[in-house]
Structures are given as C-alpha cells and as structure tokens.
Amino acid sequence: MSPGRSRRMIGVDEIDDICLGAAILGTGGGGDPYIGGLVAKRAIRLKGAVEMLDVGDVPVDDLVVTCGNLGAPTVYIEKLVGESQPVDALRALEHHLGRKVNAVMAFEAGGSNSAIPIWVAAATGLPLVDADGQGRAFPELQMVTFGVYGVSACPMAMADEHGGTVVLNVDENWRAERIARAITVEMGARASIAAYPMTGAQLRKVAIAGTMGLSWSLGRRVRIAREQSTDVFATILEAFTGTGYNGARILFEGKVADVRRETRGGWAVGEVRIAEPAGNADDLVVTFQNENLLARSGSQVRAIVPDLICILDSDQGLPITTERLRFGLRVTVIVIGAPDIMRTPEALAVFGPLAFGLDTEFVPQEDLA
Amino acid sequence: MSPGRSRRMIGVDEIDDICLGAAILGTGGGGDPYIGGLVAKRAIRLKGAVEMLDVGDVPVDDLVVTCGNLGAPTVYIEKLVGESQPVDALRALEHHLGRKVNAVMAFEAGGSNSAIPIWVAAATGLPLVDADGQGRAFPELQMVTFGVYGVSACPMAMADEHGGTVVLNVDENWRAERIARAITVEMGARASIAAYPMTGAQLRKVAIAGTMGLSWSLGRRVRIAREQSTDVFATILEAFTGTGYNGARILFEGKVADVRRETRGGWAVGEVRIAEPAGNADDLVVTFQNENLLARSGSQVRAIVPDLICILDSDQGLPITTERLRFGLRVTVIVIGAPDIMRTPEALAVFGPLAFGLDTEFVPQEDLA
Numbered sequence: 001m002s003p004g005r006s007r008r009m010i011g012v013d014e015i016d017d018i019c020l021g022a023a024i025l026g027t028g029g030g031g032d033p034y035i036g037g038l039v040a041k042r043a044i045r046l047k048g049a050v051e052m053l054d055v056g057d058v059p060v061d062d063l064v065v066t067c068g069n070l071g072a073p074t075v076y077i078e079k080l081v082g083e084s085q086p087v088d089a090l091r092a093l094e095h096h097l098g099r100k101v102n103a104v105m106a107f108e109a110g111g112s113n114s115a116i117p118i119w120v121a122a123a124t125g126l127p128l129v130d131a132d133g134q135g136r137a138f139p140e141l142q143m144v145t146f147g148v149y150g151v152s153a154c155p156m157a158m159a160d161e162h163g164g165t166v167v168l169n170v171d172e173n174w175r176a177e178r179i180a181r182a183i184t185v186e187m188g189a190r191a192s193i194a195a196y197p198m199t200g201a202q203l204r205k206v207a208i209a210g211t212m213g214l215s216w217s218l219g220r221r222v223r224i225a226r227e228q229s230t231d232v233f234a235t236i237l238e239a240f241t242g243t244g245y246n247g248a249r250i251l252f253e254g255k256v257a258d259v260r261r262e263t264r265g266g267w268a269v270g271e272v273r274i275a276e277p278a279g280n281a282d283d284l285v286v287t288f289q290n291e292n293l294l295a296r297s298g299s300q301v302r303a304i305v306p307d308l309i310c311i312l313d314s315d316q317g318l319p320i321t322t323e324r325l326r327f328g329l330r331v332t333v334i335v336i337g338a339p340d341i342m343r344t345p346e347a348l349a350v351f352g353p354l355a356f357g358l359d360t361e362f363v364p365q366e367d368l369a
Numbered sequence: 370m371s372p373g374r375s376r377r378m379i380g381v382d383e384i385d386d387i388c389l390g391a392a393i394l395g396t397g398g399g400g401d402p403y404i405g406g407l408v409a410k411r412a413i414r415l416k417g418a419v420e421m422l423d424v425g426d427v428p429v430d431d432l433v434v435t436c437g438n439l440g441a442p443t444v445y446i447e448k449l450v451g452e453s454q455p456v457d458a459l460r461a462l463e464h465h466l467g468r469k470v471n472a473v474m475a476f477e478a479g480g481s482n483s484a485i486p487i488w489v490a491a492a493t494g495l496p497l498v499d500a501d502g503q504g505r506a507f508p509e510l511q512m513v514t515f516g517v518y519g520v521s522a523c524p525m526a527m528a529d530e531h532g533g534t535v536v537l538n539v540d541e542n543w544r545a546e547r548i549a550r551a552i553t554v555e556m557g558a559r560a561s562i563a564a565y566p567m568t569g570a571q572l573r574k575v576a577i578a579g580t581m582g583l584s585w586s587l588g589r590r591v592r593i594a595r596e597q598s599t600d601v602f603a604t605i606l607e608a609f610t611g612t613g614y615n616g617a618r619i620l621f622e623g624k625v626a627d628v629r630r631e632t633r634g635g636w637a638v639g640e641v642r643i644a645e646p647a648g649n650a651d652d653l654v655v656t657f658q659n660e661n662l663l664a665r666s667g668s669q670v671r672a673i674v675p676d677l678i679c680i681l682d683s684d685q686g687l688p689i690t691t692e693r694l695r696f697g698l699r700v701t702v703i704v705i706g707a708p709d710i711m712r713t714p715e716a717l718a719v720f721g722p723l724a725f726g727l728d729t730e731f732v733p734q735e736d737l738a
Contacts, residue, residue, distance in 0.1 A: 092538065096465065164539030165547065169461065171533060182551040213377065 010118055010128065011049040012041045014216060018118070020318070021219030022054060023111030024236065025211065027308045028322040029291035030110010030137030039263055040115040043122035045251065050121040052128050053103060055209040058200035064129055065093060065197050068113040068121045070141065070158070071190040086120050086192035088159035093194040096155050096167045105129040105203075107144055107196060109211050110137040111321065116192070131207035133196065134244070134351075135339050136308045139267055139290040141180055142173035143351035145197045145341055149206040154194035156180065158185040173225035189263070208339060214243055222317055231333060232317030246337025247366055251295060252276070253314060256329045261322065272311070272325050274333065284333060286311065288344045293356050295333065299334040304358070306343065306351050307365045308336035335365045379487055379497065380418040383585060384410045387487070390588030391482030394580065394705075395606065396677045397691040399479010399506030400438065400578065407615035409484040412491035419490040421497050422472060425580040427569035431471035432497055434462060434566050436489045437482040438458045438645070439510065439527070439549060440559040455489050455561040457528035462563040465524050465536045474498040474572075476513055476565060478580050479691065485561070486695035500576035502565065503720075504614070504708050505677045508636055508659040510549055511542035514710055515565045518575040525549065525564035529556040559630070577708060591686055601686030602701060615706025616735055620664060620671055621645070621653040622683060625673055625698045641680070641694050643702065651717035653702060655680065657691045662725050664702065673727070675712065675720050677705035704734045 009317050010018065019033035019040070020275050044050065058064060067086050094101055104117045114132075121128040133144030142155055152178040166183055170176050176195075179348045184191040198206065218239045225235040233250060240248040254274040261270035272286045282297040292309035295302040303309050311320050314330040341347065343364065349355070352362045379387065388402035388409070413419065414723065427433060436455050436583035463470055473486045473495050483501075490497040502513030510522055521543040527535045535552055539545050545564075553560040587608045594604040602619060609617040623643040636659050643653045651666040651712040661678040664671040672678050681691050710716065712733065718724070721731045 096536070136453040160539070162540060162544070164537075164544065164548075166538070167465070169534045169536075170529070175531070175533065179533075179552055179555045182555040183548055186548045186551040311471060 001363070007084070008052040008213070009049040010044070012044050015041050015044070015115065017219030018212070018216045018224055019111050019115055019219065020222060021215035021217065022109045022114035023319040023321065024218055024310055024312070025135070025215060025308065026108070026110030026137040026319065026321065027138065027291045027310050028288055028320070029272055030108055030114065031112020032321055032324070033111030033319070036112030036115030036244065040118040040122070043119040047122045050118055050128050052130050052212060055129060055131050055203055055207055058103055058129060058203055060199060060201040062200045063099060063197060064103045064105055064200065064203050065090065065101045065194050066107035066133065066146070067117040067192070067194050068103045068107050069116055069190065070184045070190050082263070086116050086194070087123050087157045088095045088163060088165055088194045089157045089194040091121055092157035092159065092165035092167055093155060093254050096157065096195065101126065102196075103127045104205070106212065107131040107146070107221070108132055108134040109138040109215055111319070113137065114212065114215055127288065128212065129203065129207070132204070132211045133207060135208040135211050135342060136306070137291045138351055141177040141195070143355065144196065145208055145347065146198065146206045147173040148350050149303045150364045151196055151202055151206050153177070153195045155197065156193060158183055158187070159192045161190065208244070208341060210243070213363055214239070226316060233334070236317060236334065240336060244339040244341070246339065246364060248334060248336040249365070249369060250332060251301045251309070251335045252333040254284065254331065256325060256327055256331060257283065259325045259327065261325070268323050272321070274331060286333070289356060290322060292322065292360055294353070294360065295335070301360055301363065302368060303335040303365050304353055304360060304362055305356060306338040306347070308338060310334045310336065337365045375422040377582070378418040378505050379413070379421055381385065381410045382415070384487070384509060386588030386592055387482050387581070387585045388484055388588065389591060390584035390586065391478045391483035392688040392690065393477030393591075393679055394584060394586055394677065395477070395506040395688065395690070396505070396660045396679050397657055397689070398508060399477055399483065400481020401690055401693070402480030405481030405484030409487040409491070412488040416491045416494065419487055419497050421499050421581060424498060424572055424576055427472055427498060427572055428572040429568060431569040432466075432468060432566060433472045433474055433569065433572050434459065434470045434563050435474050435502065435515070436486040436563050437476050438485055438559065438561050438563070439553045452533070454528045454530055455485050455563070456492050457532060457534055458561045458563040459489055459493065459524045461526035461534035461536055462524060462566065464671070465526065466566065470495065470566070472496045472498050474486035474588065475501040475581060476515070477501055477503040477506040480585055480688070482506065483581065483584055497581065498572065498576070499581045500572070500578045501580045504580050504711060505578040505656070505675070507720055510546040510564065512724065513560045514577055515567065515575045516542040517716045517719050520565055520567045520575050521573055522546070522564045524566065525562060527552055527556070529559045530559065530721065541624070544700050577613070577710060579612070583608070595685060602703070605686060605703065609705060613708035613710070615708065615733065617703060617705040618734070618738060619701060620678070620704045621702040623653065623700065625694060625696055625700060626652065628694045628696065630694070637692050643700060646691070655702070658725060659691060661691070663722070663727055663729065664704070670729055670732065671737060672734050673722055674702040674725060674727060674732055675707040675716070675731070677707060679703045679705065706734045712717065
C-alpha cells in the first residue's frame with residue numbers, strides 16, 4: 001500500500017452498494033446483485049472484512065487469480081452456489097500450481113461475479129484487487145483484457161456444488177472457454193472458476209484498474225440519490241466523469257413490449273423490444289447473450305459492444321439483468337463508452353461485434369450520439 | 370514376477386494377435402484393431418518391447434493407472450490420436466498426484482483400448498498389467514469392476530490432440546463419466562484418459578486378471594487357424610475353456626440386412642438386423658451403444674449384457690466393430706458368458722441391462738441356450 005493512504009476495507013455494509021454498481025456495469029449480465037450480495041455478506045459476517053488493494057499495491061511477484069461463476073444466470077435464480085464452491089476452485093488451482101495464491105480479483109464486473117471474489121477473499125483471508133478484465137460483463141471466458149494482452153486463462157480450475165473439481169490446461173483461451181462451457185452445462189449450468197493466474201507485474205499491464213472501486217462509488221451514489229429523491233440517472237451519468245470510460249448518456253426511455261429468451265449452451269440468449277409509450281420514436285431492440293450486445297432502432301445501430309448498454313428500471317434506476325426482463329417494465333437505457341484499452345484492434349478482435357457473430361462494425365457511442 | 374517363470378514381453382510381432390483377440394472380446398466396441406495396432410507397433414519400434422506383469426507380480430504399494438481413449442469409434446476412423454496424447458494424460462495425472470506411476474493397464478478389452486496402454490507402456494518404459502476392468506468393452510467409464518468394487522475413477526486426466534489436458538476430481542464415477550463425456554465431445558469426440566489410479570493391493574481385488582493374456586492367445590489361435598485353414602469358430606470357442614468366462618457358443622449365422630447407426634453424445638448408437646439367408650429363422654436384431662448390448666429374435670432375448678455378443682465375419686472369423694457394420698456382410702454371432710465377478714448384483718447394477726435403459730432382466734447365456 002502506498003504510504004499515507006488509508007486502507008480500503010469492504011464490510012457487510014458496503015456489499016449492497018458494490019453489487020448494485022457492478023450490476024449497472026454488468027450490462028444485463030454478471031448475475032443478480034441481490035443473490036451475489038447475499039453470499040458475500042454471509043462470508044464477511046463469518047470471517048471479517050476484506051481489504052481492497054490498488055493494482056499498484058500488489059507486489060510484482062505475487063500471484064493473483066480471478067474468481068467467479070460460469071453458467072446461465074437463469075439457473076442462478078433457482079439454484080444458489082454451493083457453500084464452498086468458489087473456494088474449492090481456488091484450492092484446486094493452488095494444488096495444481098503447487099503454490100499459494102496471494103490475492104483474488106474479479107474477471108468481470110457484474111452483480112454476482114463482482115461478489116464472488118469478495119466472498120472468496122473473506123473466506124480465505126486474501127486481499128481483493130481493485131480491477132477486473134472486462135470493465136463490464138461478457139458472456140465468454142476469453143473475452144477479457146487479460147487474454148487480449150497475453151495472459152492465459154489456464155491453468156484454470158472449476159468446481160461443482162458437490163465438491164467436485166476440474167483443472168484445465170489448454171493453450172488457447174477460446175478453447176478453454178469451449179471446454180469449460182461444456183463442463184459447466186454438465187455441472188448443472190453453474191460452476192465456480194479460478195482462472196487467469198498472473199503475477200503482480202502482469203496485472204499492471206493487462207487489468208482494467210479501479211473497476212471494483214467504481215462499482216462501489218456508483219452504487220453508493222445511486223443509493224443516496226434514491227434516499228434524497230434526487231435524479232438517479234443524472235447521478236449515474238456523472239459517476240463516469242473522470243474515469244477511464246468514454247462518456248455516458250441516456251439512449252432511450254420506454255416500456256418492455258416483448259422479450260424472447262432461451263437458455264442455450266449455458267447462456268441466456270435472446271432479445272428485448274422496448275417501445276416508446278408516446279409512439280414518437282421507433283422501438284429499441286436490444287440483443288443479448290447473457291449481456292446486452294447491440295441496441296438498434298429499425299436498421300439503425302444505436303449502441304454496440306464493447307460499449308456498455310445498460311437497461312435500468314425508470315422508477316428507481318436499478319439495473320435489470322437479462323434474465324429478469326419482462327413485459328411491461330418501464331425502463332431507461334443508458335450507453336457508456338468502453339475504456340480505450342477495450343477499443344484497440346486486438347481487443348475488438350476478441351470481444352468486438354464480430355466475436356458475437358454481429359455483422360456490424362464497432363462505432364464508439366460518442367460518434368452515434 | 371514369480372520365481373522360475375519367464376518374462377512375458379510384448380514386441381511388434383505380438384501386437385496384431387493381441388489387438389485381434391481384444392477386438393473379439395470388445396463385442397463391437399473398444400476401437401478398431403488395425404488402427405489401435407498401428408500406434409502400439411510404432412511406439413514399440415521407437416522405444417522397445419513391453420513387459421507384461423501378472424496381477425500378483427505388482428508390488429502392493431505400487432501405483433497402477435488405466436489408460437485408453439474415450440469417444441466415438443466412428444470418429445477414430447477419420448482422426449488418429451495425437452502423437453503424445455495418451456502419455457500427456459498420464460503425465461497430467463502424475464503431476465496432480467505428485468508421484469510417478471509404476472505400471473499401466475487397460476480399462477477395457479478392445480482393439481484400440483487394449484493397444485493404447487501398450488503404446489503408453491512402450492513410450493514410458495513402464496510395465497503393463499495383464500488385466501482390465503471389463504473383460505470386454507463397455508461404452509461408459511463407470512462400467513468397470515474397479516468402480517463396482519470400490520476404486521474411484523478420479524483423479525483422472527484427459528488429453529486432447531493439441532497438448533491440452535484436463536484433470537477431473539469428482540466423487541462419483543457416473544458423474545466423472547458425464548463430465549468426461551462432455552469434455553470428449555468438445556475435444557472432437559476423441560480424448561485420451563488416464564484414470565482409476567490404484568495400488569497393487571487394490572488391483573488384486575478389483576481387476577479382471579488375465580484378460581490381456583487371453584486376448585493374446587485368442588488372437589494367436591485365430592491367426593493360426595486361418596493359416597492352417599482349420600475351423601476358426603471352433604478355435605475361438607475353445608479358447609475360453611479353462612478361463613474365468615462362463616462358456617461360449619455360436620448364436621446365429623446370417624447376412625446383415627439393415628444397420629441404423631448415429632453418432633450421438635460421443636457414442637455410436639444404433640442396431641443391426643441380421644437375416645438368415647435360408648429364411649428358416651427369425652432375424653437377429655442386435656442393439657448397440659459402441660458395444661453390442663442385446664440380441665433378440667422377435668420378442669425373444671437371445672443374449673444380453675454383460676454377457677459378450679460378438680459379431681464376426683463368417684469367412685475369416687474377424688471381429689466387426691459397430692462402426693464397420695454394413696449391409697450385405699456375412700456374419701457369425703457368438704455369445705460368451707461374462708466372468709462371475711461381472712454377474713454379481715453390484716456389478717449388474719453398474720453394467721447390467723437396466724444401466725443401458727434396457728427393460729429386460731439379465732439372464733446368463735447358459736440359461737438361454
């Protein structure tokens with residue numbers, strides 16, 4: 001830790017704010033913030049608060065591992081994670097590596113996948129790194145800046161709810177994704193993973209720094225705005241000022257007219273149609289694969305991955321995950337420009353539109369405004 | 370090795386006999402003997418002959434591991450195993466266990482899965498144990514006497530053709546099978562495994578002893594009978610005299626009238642209809658899932674798993690694997706009574722008719738004659 005700066009501790013009271021903020025960044029995916037928060041709070045009550053480290057405070061030779069869950073969020077509503085599942089994954093990876101892990105980190109920002117590493121940190125006494133590899137949520141394991149900038153997903157460990165573990169050691173991250181996804185389906189569409197082991201030196205080059213802290217401040221601002229009945233959406237947009245993200249604005253307000261969704265290959269896949277009540281504008285159609293990927297009005301692209309498309313309820317500003325979308329909800333859609341590290345050609349090759357089978361070039365949200 | 374007995378060495382010249390005999394025991398599965406033999410011979414040419422140990426000659430504290438391939442034999446015809454694939458699986462398991470393996474063994478008898486452990490033994494310099502866990506071939510990983518009598522399939526390692534490995538550690542063998550099968554499909558329906566690690570002491574209790582040696586003698590007898598133009602089928606039936614198997618007899622002779630087969634979930638699944646040319650008997654219908662499971666004439670059961678139903682070509686007595694069955698082949702079907710260790714209630718619960726979804730009780734072939 002840098003001298004003269006106070007330690008940042010995550011206790012039970014911080015969890016709801018973090019999960020709420022992370023769920024906004026989660027762009028419809030990354031799991032439900034309520035369920036994610038429950039497990040993190042329980043672990044902190046049992047084991048104590050978690051220290052959050054800045055990327056620069058992690059010693060260069062320390063070993064950092066990312067934790068989270070794979071699977072369809074539609075299943076997560078029905079089936080909680082097993083008591084020791086994410087810790088089992090971490091221990092299996094340590095056994096394989098033959099050394100202890102020094103700190104844990106989220107691989108994505110999302111209501112549940114931001115909470116899992118906090119849970120693991122509390123349960124194991126390890127610190128949590130204030131960073132992730134997506135600055136949002138993405139549906140596939142290779143879609144992280146870690147991989148884009150040279151860190152392998154493997155060795156990677158997975159754990160099921162029965163205490164079973166699997167350790168993968170395959171060369172290419174997309175291959176690890178395919179094998180891990182097949183295992184996830186067999187594990188009941190809900191597996192915990194410990195992946196992307198990296199040194200503190202690597203961490204500095206490949207992670208998106210500050211995203212856990214941003215989730216925390218974003219959630220806190222939304223909570224306070226709601227308590228004080230000030231404008232929640234203005235508050236959310238302001239929270240991105242001075243961060244690495246490229247702007248934020250309101251894209252659309254309307255009512256959910258139609259949701260098509262299915263659980264396929266371990267993902268929640270589909271699209272939602274949002275109608276403007278006054279009928280003065282074309283409907284907005286948002287396509288998703290766990291996360292929101294593309295917003296269109298007719299044939300016009302309004303926002304596209306990796307920029308963040310967030311669907312919030314118009315009343316409270318709460319994020320709505322794709323598995324919770326339903327007919328009649330009044331929603332406000334905001335778009336947030338992804339950080340520069342996510343918009344390079346190398347990054348777009350891994351999680352740009354084409355990586356999702358979308359036949360549309362990436363255009364920054366600033367140019368579509 | 371017991372004193373006064375000569376060492377049994379498997380060289381290049383022995384491979385064809387062993388693979389042929391094993392393919393007869395393979396009851397239509399266990400892979401093609403020609404392809405299995407190729408890889409074993411290549412390894413022996415490069416590294417030298419393999420010593421075969423009796424079960425009783427393995428020190429009680431030594432570590433024995435079974436080797437073989439998972440996947441659809443239909444794929445095996447098109448895609449050979451990667452150069453180091455089965456050895457990669459063994460090494461990954463050793464890494465996980467933190468100790469060296471002392472001997473390898475087949476988990477099933479079959480044209481290819483009897484050859485893989487010979488290949489691994491040659492490539493690593495380890496001895497091969499004269500035993501297996503099925504005394505035949507079966508389509509699923511938990512269907513072995515090892516598991517029936519208390520040895521876990523895990524920790525178990527799998528390897529793909531790209532050098533990738535996966536280590537599984539799950540409690541129940543049927544769960545290991547399901548996860549391993551999903552991984553196999555993702556690995557292109559062809560994975561090498563190293564599984565069922567056991568001590569020499571466990572080996573004595575759970576293995577079916579002598580099956581590799583039986584394959585060898587069976588193959589040699591068939592070859593000699595063909596060279597000398599004596600009755601191949603009489604020779605095959607005689608080979609089971611004095612073994613632990615419960616008799617052998619000819620069940621049917623005819624011509625393949627129809628084959629329905631598909632590659633599903635990593636298996637070759639279907640049925641073959643065999644007609645008696647003179648039309649004096651009902652057709653024989655044999656159902657298979659990689660291996661032959663049930664032979665019926667109309668509604669009458671003629672032979673049923675775990676007894677061995679072997680389809681051989683009538684001309685040469687060569688076994689025909691399920692993926693090679695085709696219209697017009699003249700075939701002779703023989704049935705061999707499984708050893709007693711495979712007919713106990715515990716064993717039938719794991720690989721009896723019900724385990725394959727067959728709504729028919731097991732009846733020993735002796736009682737159906």
